[in-house]
Amino acid sequence: MSQENISIIKNYDSSKISWLKSGGPISQFIKIKNLDDLKKNTQIASNQNIISIGNFSNLLIKDKGFNGIAIKLGGDFAKIKFENDIIVVGSAVLDNYFSKYCYQNSIQGYEFLFTIPGTVGGNIYMNAGCYGKEIKDYLISVIFYDMKSKEVKEEKIENLDFTYRRGFQKKNTIILYGKFKKISGNKTKIKKQMELYEQNRNDTQPQRVNCCGSIFKNPPNHNAWKLIKLSLDESFYEGPIRLSKKHSNFFENDPNISADKVIKFIETIKSKVNQKYQIILDQELIIV
Structure with a gap:
């Protein structure tokens, strides 16, 4: 494997980064910072189980461990940029950071992400949401790496079947970026909404403890x-x-x-x- 820009750890103790502080070992834990290294490593490891992990806030590795490769993206995939009226967000960007970035640029709609502990990639995978909003409401398209064809592809939201807590979950793919709507708003109002969401979270959810967020999805017509x-x-x-x-x-x-x-x-x-x-x-x- 290419060692440039890559950190490979064998038999990695997942409890070190799990929000639950629990979990078994990962055979190979790899941090990747750019597309070239992602391509090289997934090609070499094409016959192994590969998972992409985000902030480890909603994931648990069984005690027996994961016999495969866990890829954690960073570097180029932890950046945000504008393309005209579109926001291109790397899958490794934290939801909280994305929300604050939008506030700083007077972009509304993403206040709800301020209270979600994951990454944008995990958000797209799960179609995460709260306070009556979901990521699909603002998502334009998903840019992903297809490990079979070894190509970077893009799918528009209208061609994807996003449902409650189920987003982009195509097999043999790794989410790289999401393209989002850029909606101008009032900075003061955006800040106030973020503060209201944060206060509600602090009042109703456990803080400063080992916790992974909601355990279960809400069944139809039930909490x-x-x-x-x-x-x-x-x-x-x-x-x-x-x-x-x-x-x-x-x-x-x-x-x-x-x-x-x-x-x-x-x-x-x-x-x-x-x-x-x-x-x-x-x-x-x-x-x-």
Whole structure:
């Protein structure tokens, strides 16, 4: 493999960067800063399992580990630029940074991203959203690398099937950039909206703890947090891994809790809700 602009770590302990502070080893963890190195490394490793990771806020590696390559983009993919009335955003850009960048340039619509802990690439993958907004509402197109054809391609949003918490998930691809609408707005109003969203998050969600965000998607016509709260007793809000007392669709855990215990906790919650309401919750947390 080319060593220029690349950092390769073998048997990488994923708990070091997981927001849950849990998770097994990754066979090869690679940081890549430009397209040339991405092409070289995915071509050499074409017969291996490859995943692209963002901010590790919504991902858990099983205790047995991931036998493959985890690619973390940075460098060229952590930049934002304007192309006329379009914003081109690298997949490695943090949602919080993108939101602040838009504020600084008097661009409205992206205030909701201020409270989302992931990256733009992860956002596009999951069609993340909150406060009644989703990334697809502002996305124009996705630029991605096709590992089979070894080409950079672009797909417009109208040709993609984005649904609730499911975005661009084509197999054998790595999201490189998103193109977004540039909508001019009032800087004072944008700032005020960001502050309101931030205050709401601080009031209703756990802060400064090991937490991965919402555990489950909301089922049709239901709130996941309410189903969980009505299905589980107080014992689930105590212990080394526990539901948040602020929000029942969030859980907190002490450092170094095994991934297997996290998974078992999630499955127990699903089982309890299903027993009481005959509803199978679909988790947001990605487990590999």
